[in-house]
Amino acid sequence: MIPDFDFEVDKIIEAIKKGNHTTITLQFPEGLKRRAAKVVSEITGKADIKIIISGEPCYGACDLPASTDGLLVNFGHYPIPNLVQEGDILFIPARSKIDPLPVLKKALPELEGIIGVISTPQHIHMLGQAIEFLQEQGIRAVIGKGSERLHTDGQVLGCNTSAARNITEKIDMLLFIGTGNFHPLALALGTKKPIIIADPVLKEIRKIDELKEKVLRQRHAVITQAKEAKTFGILLSTKQGQRREELAHQIADKLKEAGKSSVIIEMETATPQKLDAFKVDAWVSTACPRLAIDDYMAYTSPIITPPELDIILGHREWEDYIFDEIE
Numbered sequence: 001m002i003p004d005f006d007f008e009v010d011k012i013i014e015a016i017k018k019g020n021h022t023t024i025t026l027q028f029p030e031g032l033k034r035r036a037a038k039v040v041s042e043i044t045g046k047a048d049i050k051i052i053i054s055g056e057p058c059y060g061a062c063d064l065p066a067s068t069d070g071l072l073v074n075f076g077h078y079p080i081p082n083l084v085q086e087g088d089i090l091f092i093p094a095r096s097k098i099d100p101l102p103v104l105k106k107a108l109p110e111l112e113g114i115i116g117v118i119s120t121p122q123h124i125h126m127l128g129q130a131i132e133f134l135q136e137q138g139i140r141a142v143i144g145k146g147s148e149r150l151h152t153d154g155q156v157l158g159c160n161t162s163a164a165r166n167i168t169e170k171i172d173m174l175l176f177i178g179t180g181n182f183h184p185l186a187l188a189l190g191t192k193k194p195i196i197i198a199d200p201v202l203k204e205i206r207k208i209d210e211l212k213e214k215v216l217r218q219r220h221a222v223i224t225q226a227k228e229a230k231t232f233g234i235l236l237s238t239k240q241g242q243r244r245e246e247l248a249h250q251i252a253d254k255l256k257e258a259g260k261s262s263v264i265i266e267m268e269t270a271t272p273q274k275l276d277a278f279k280v281d282a283w284v285s286t287a288c289p290r291l292a293i294d295d296y297m298a299y300t301s302p303i304i305t306p307p308e309l310d311i312i313l314g315h316r317e318w319e320d321y322i323f324d325e326i327e
């Protein structure tokens with residue numbers, strides 16, 4: 001048995017049999033790649049099947065290989081409902097088996113008013129238990145329903161905080177159950193509500209305020225730098241779930257109106273080496289919003305999001321800063 005996460009090997013075996021597959025491809029997010037060999041050995045212990053593991057980075061269900069033979073098994077994500085994805089694909093959220101109660105108990109002193117509870121696929125099955133526990137403690141807790149990019153109520157993606165945004169009027173703060181800081185950061189920037197992170201893996205409670213302020217200072221500096229640019233590269237992803245072609249053309253039109261030149265450049269995965277080859281003064285990324293926020297230090301030219309370009313062009317005030325989201 002592989003500890004900590006449920007890789008649902010029996011469900012995979014069932015899908016192999018149902019589709020009469022002889023080959024499967026496994027796709028793991030970065031944090032689960034180290035479990036890949038163990039998952040392969042569990043599957044091959046139960047089925048006579050050829051297995052290939054994708055070595056490419058995978059940050060979401062938006063990020064599937066263009067084509068694979070047989071069954072594709074994507075771990076760590078739910079499907080994106082408003083995205084038509086071809087082929088035989090099985091999404092396994094890799095649910096954490098950790099008991100969330102110890103960390104929820106630690107969170108209690110931090111919670112005030114009505115709480116919106118939110119999570120990612122690895123921990124979202126804990127939301128029901130969390131709500132029940134909070135209600136037993138006399139705390140009112142609710143779960144929001146998001147846009148069609150989200151598979152499950154109470155889910156957050158790094159590019160979509162709609163399940164939280166849709167309940168901001170009703171709640172005083174958000175409780176994020178999960179790991180890492182990027183999703184809470186997206187929630188903080190997307191909802192402007194206080195966030196408490198209850199991390200069941202590290203068994204700790206964190207706040208995001210300092211990181212949010214630091215990121216806003218960084219974004220302000222990047223925007224200021226990009227204001228000087230005369231030529232922009234508009235980054236367009238070839239990944240189906242990140243491709244915003246209409247937006248890329250709208251951005252090109254806006255830049256033209258503002259007297260700036262631009263080129264739309266498509267690529268599957270952006271790397272500093274690929275971007276630097278084009279020698280533009282700044283980039284606007286229409287691909288995954290994480291690129292500009294998480295990785296901007298790796299790039300020579302400033303890289304901004306579409307709402308940040310609106311600030312540069314005077315269509316939006318800095319005080320109305322919003323996070324880039326994909327609906």
Ligand code: SF4
Nearest residue numbers: 059060062158159288
């Ligand atoms: S676009 Fe980025 S944040 Fe959104 S699902 Fe894909 S990888 Fe995650």
